[in-house]
Amino acid sequence: MKLLHIDASITATLSVSRTLSDAIVRRLRHTIPDLQVIRRDLYADPLPHLSLSNLPTSHPMAAATAESPDAAAASQAVLDEFLAADIVVIGAPMYNFTIPSQLKAWVDRILVPGQTFAYGADGVKGLAAGKRVILAISRGGIYGPDSPAAAAEHAESYLRTIFGFIGITAPELIVAEGLQMGPEQRGRALEAAHRMAEAL
Numbered sequence: 001m002k003l004l005h006i007d008a009s010i011t012a013t014l015s016v017s018r019t020l021s022d023a024i025v026r027r028l029r030h031t032i033p034d035l036q037v038i039r040r041d042l043y044a045d046p047l048p049h050l051s052l053s054n055l056p057t058s059h060p061m062a063a064a065t066a067e068s069p070d071a072a073a074a075s076q077a078v079l080d081e082f083l084a085a086d087i088v089v090i091g092a093p094m095y096n097f098t099i100p101s102q103l104k105a106w107v108d109r110i111l112v113p114g115q116t117f118a119y120g121a122d123g124v125k126g127l128a129a130g131k132r133v134i135l136a137i138s139r140g141g142i143y144g145p146d147s148p149a150a151a152a153e154h155a156e157s158y159l160r161t162i163f164g165f166i167g168i169t170a171p172e173l174i175v176a177e178g179l180q181m182g183p184e185q186r187g188r189a190l191e192a193a194h195r196m197a198e199a200l
Contacts, residue, residue: 001032004085005039008103009093009138012043016176016190020136021091023197024174028087031200038081042102047078049101050108059112078109083116087132094139094155107162116166126167133163133171134200136193140180172200 005025009015029035048054053068055061056076082088092099099107110116116128135156143153156173163171176193178185 001035001086002084003028003032003035003037003087003089004081005037005089006042006103006106007039007091008042008100008106009091010043010100010102011093015091015093016138016179016193017091017093017136020138020174020176020193020197021089023194024089024134024136024200027197027200028089038085040078040081040106042100042106046102047075047105047109049105056109056112056115058115060114075109078106079112079115082110083128085131087134089134089136090159091136092138092155092159094137094143094153097152098154099158111162111166124165126165126169128163129167129169131168133168135159135171135173136197137173137175137177138179139175139177142178142181144175144177 003025005021007015007018007021009017012018025037029037048071052061052063054071054075055063056079057072058076058079062072090103092103113119116126118125118127137156139153139155141149143149156175160171163169174193174196176189178189180186
């Protein structure tokens with residue numbers, strides 16, 4: 001079984017989303033024999049913003065130019081990693097109300113017509129159903145559905161949307177929020193999130 005581990009935080013060892021995604025992967029290594037883990041750190045090894053010249057080679061709009069075969073192949077490798085994974089664990093901090101641009105560049109490589117979704121007479125059909133996706137999300141404030149700031153949350157909601165679009169309709173979430181609202185709130189949030197990781 002293959003697990004793809006994605007991290008996008010820019011804060012290295014200070015990152016809560018990295019700490020949580022690591023805890024999730026450790027738990028799954030413990031519970032799933034022979035788990036093969038592939039890790040992609042989108043901060044240490046960032047992907048460029050999407051362009052016609054670096055679309056995955058299997059994308060219908062890929063531009064095969066003499067200047068871009070390596071860039072297109074690198075994007076295809078990102079897509080192939082995702083397609084090959086049985087489990088995907090993503091550490092996703094919320095920056096400025098949404099996901100980091102590093103993670104958006106990765107998303108742009110996996111939403112590919114004919115590979116992860118297709119349009120037909122009945123609309124869109126997700127082609128990536130069957131994968132287990134676990135999202136480790138960190139937020140400085142409180143943005144849950146019952147909070148006053150819920151309408152400003154565009155990280156969890158965005159990730160739910162894009163994975164639903166490609167057929168993964170029930171991603172698992174571990175959320176630590178209110179992390180910048182004092183040490184007591186931070187401690188409670190971290191404790192609860194780590195309990196959820198251990199319960200996987």
